Amino acid sequence: MADYELAQLNIAKMTAPLESPELKDFVDNLDRINELAESSPGFVWRFQTDDGNATGVRPFGDDYLVNFSVWKDVESLHGYVYRSAHAEIMRRRREWFAKMTEAYTVLWWVPAGHRPTVAEAKARLLQLREHGPSADAFTFKKPFPKPSEERAGQGSALPGFDDSCLAT
Numbered sequence: 312m313a314d315y316e317l318a319q320l321n322i323a324k325m326t327a328p329l330e331s332p333e334l335k336d337f338v339d340n341l342d343r344i345n346e347l348a349e350s351s352p353g354f355v356w357r358f359q360t361d362d363g364n365a366t367g368v369r370p371f372g373d374d375y376l377v378n379f380s381v382w383k384d385v386e387s388l389h390g391y392v393y394r395s396a397h398a399e400i401m402r403r404r405r406e407w408f409a410k411m412t413e414a415y416t417v418l419w420w421v422p423a424g425h426r427p428t429v430a431e432a433k434a435r436l437l438q439l440r441e442h443g444p445s446a447d448a449f450t451f452k453k454p455f456p457k458p459s460e461e462r463a464g465q466g467s468a469l470p471g472f473d474d475s476c477l478a479t
Contacts, residue, residue: 314423315457316355319388320379320432321416322371323408329366329376337400337407341366344400348380351395353387356380356426370433379432381421385454388418414439417448420457 327333341364348354357380358365365377382388391397417436421427427435439448446455 315420316423316425317382317384317388317418318379318421318425318427318432318435319382319416319418320377320427320436322378322411322436323376323404323415324374324411325376326407326409334407336403338366340400344397347396348391351387351391353383354380354391355382358427358429358432368429370429377429377432379427381426384457385418385451389451414450416450418450418454419448420446420455 325334329338345357345359345364348357358368358378360367365379368377369375370377380388382391392401414436417432417439419435435448438445439450442448444450444453444455446458449455
């Protein structure tokens with residue numbers, strides 16, 4: 312059976328325009344945090360446009376930013392999100408982004424080498440919102456093993472994992 316990698320999408324609703332003084336610190340940290348992701352253990356790929364980030368792509372509406380990437384596994388992504396300098400940016404997210412009432416982060420397995428499209432990532436988040444966690448769209452709180460593993464389809468929470476991810 313093919314090997315798999317972990318895809319993730321997260322979205323955030325801006326409280327002001329991206330070019331505003333209110334989001335200046337966020338924008339000023341984008342390159343640094345993206346470089347940190349790319350140098351983190353387990354990082355495989357991240358979606359970006361020609362400007363080096365994804366701030367110009369707005370599939371959820373003009374007020375929403377998207378970020379999606381591919382990682383070796385759940386543990387690698389978790390390490391980057393919660394145990395690196397990325398965590399300091401996450402702690403400040405309420406300065407820049409509105410509190411979300413719906414799921415805004417989704418994880419799913421992709422065949423090794425596959426790079427998700429914007430449409431695919433959006434569909435996975437909408438699937439999670441509509442149907443809850445499954446082997447096709449899940450969260451840090453209820454991760455599912457790689458499809459090639461015997462336990463496929465059996466969700467089990469990993470200690471210390473939560474869904475307060477704003478991996479940007």
